[in-house]
Amino acid sequence: MQKITSKMMLKLKKTQLILLGFCHIFLYLLLGQWLSILIPIPAAIIGLVICTSICLFLKKVPVSLELASNLLLKNMAILFIPYVVTITLYWPELKESWLVCLAALFLSTLVTLAITSLLCDKLVDHSKDLDK
Amino acid sequence: MSTLLTPLLSPAMVLYLAINLFITWLVFRLSSNLYKTCQHLPLLQPFCQPLILSGLTLILLLTLLGIPTVDYQEKSQIIMMMLAPATVALAVPLYKNLSVLKQYQSTIILPLLLGAIISPCSALLLLWLFNVDSALLLSMVSKSITSPIAIDITKLLGGIPAIAVIFVIISGIIGAAIATPIFSILAIKHDISKGLSLGVASHAIGTSTAVQISSQCAAFSVLAMCLNGLFTTLIIVSFSLL
Numbered sequence: 527m528q529k530i531t532s533k534m535m536l537k538l539k540k541t542q543l544i545l546l547g548f549c550h551i552f553l554y555l556l557l558g559q560w561l562s563i564l565i566p567i568p569a570a571i572i573g574l575v576i577c578t579s580i581c582l583f584l585k586k587v588p589v590s591l592e593l594a595s596n597l598l599l600k601n602m603a604i605l606f607i608p609y610v611v612t613i614t615l616y617w618p619e620l621k622e623s624w625l626v627c628l629a630a631l632f633l634s635t636l637v638t639l640a641i642t643s644l645l646c647d648k649l650v651d652h653s654k655d656l657d658k
Numbered sequence: 659m660s661t662l663l664t665p666l667l668s669p670a671m672v673l674y675l676a677i678n679l680f681i682t683w684l685v686f687r688l689s690s691n692l693y694k695t696c697q698h699l700p701l702l703q704p705f706c707q708p709l710i711l712s713g714l715t716l717i718l719l720l721t722l723l724g725i726p727t728v729d730y731q732e733k734s735q736i737i738m739m740m741l742a743p744a745t746v747a748l749a750v751p752l753y754k755n756l757s758v759l760k761q762y763q764s765t766i767i768l769p770l771l772l773g774a775i776i777s778p779c780s781a782l783l784l785l786w787l788f789n790v791d792s793a794l795l796l797s798m799v800s801k802s803i804t805s806p807i808a809i810d811i812t813k814l815l816g817g818i819p820a821i822a823v824i825f826v827i828i829s830g831i832i833g834a835a836i837a838t839p840i841f842s843i844l845a846i847k848h849d850i851s852k853g854l855s856l857g858v859a860s861h862a863i864g865t866s867t868a869v870q871i872s873s874q875c876a877a878f879s880v881l882a883m884c885l886n887g888l889f890t891t892l893i894i895v896s897f898s899l900l
Contacts, residue, residue, distance in 0.1 A: 551743045554746050554749075555746055570741070570742040571887075571891050594747065595746075595750040603709050604737070605737055605738065608682070614717055619821070620794070620821065626784070627825070630785050630798065631829045633780065634801070638780070641776055643769075646765065649765040649769065
C-alpha cells in the first residue's frame, strides 16, 4: 500500500478547501435563486452581489472561496465552448449581416476605448490639479 | 433542474456526458497549448484565441463524425450549468479591487458609466441603420460585458446566447489588438485610464492586455469589467420593469 506523505496530506487539505469554497458559491447561488423570484435580476448576478457583500462584511476573502473561484475563473473559457459550437445552428440568421456586425463591433470598440480613456485622462489630470 | 437531471438516470447517458466532457476538455487543452506556442508571433496570436480555435475544431469534428449539433448541445448541459457559479466567482476579483474604487471614486464613475452606455449604443445604432434582424440587435447589447453575465443579459432580453458569446469574444479580441496603438495616438498618460477603457470596452480579454501594461492598469480593468456588467444588468432590468 502507498504511504501517506505530507505532500499528499497537503493536497487533500487543498481539495477539502476547494470543496468548501464551492459550498460557499452554491449557497450564494441558491440565495440568489430565491431572491430572483422577488426581483427579476438573474440569480447568478444576485449571487455575485451577495458574495461581494459577504467579503466586505468579513473584510477578507475566505481561503476556501478564493481557491474555488481561482479554479473556476482560470478554466472559465471552457464553459463557453458549447455556446461557440452551437453557432452553426444560427448561421442562417448571421449569413446576411455578419459583415455589418463585424464592422459595428470594430467601430464601437474603437469609439468606446477612445472616448473613455480620453475622458478618464482629463478627469485624473483635473483631480491631480485640485490636490495641488 | 429536474429536466437537467433526468437524463443522468440512464447509465448510457452518463457515459455520453463523460465522453463529451472529456473531449471538450481535451480540445480546449490542446488549443490553449497552441495559443501559448503562438506567443512568439504577436500578429497571429489574437486570432488563435483558444476559445475560437477549439470551437472550430469541435465543429469540424462534429461534421466529420456526422453528429447533429443539437445532440452535442443537449449533452453539454452539464458544462453550461457551471456558468452560474463562475459568475458568482467573479466576486473575488471584484472585492479585491474595490479599494481602488473607493480611492478614485470621483474620477472613474463618470467615464465608466459613459463607456457602458456608448459601447452598446454605438453598435446598435450602426446595426439599426443597416436594418439588421432584431434577434441580432438583442444579442449585440451585451457585446462588451464579460461572457457569463452577457449570457444572462441576452437571455433576459430574448436574444441568442450563442451569437452573443461570439460577439463578446470578437470585441474582446479587437479591443486587445487596437488598444496600444490608440493609446499612443491619443497620448493617454495614466494607467488608470488605460485600464478603465480596456475593461469597459473589452472585458476579460482586454484585461489580459491590461495585465501586460501594469498591475494598477489591471486592477482598474477588472473593476471596470465587473461594474460594467452589474450596471448594464441593472439598466436592462429596470427598463423591463417599466
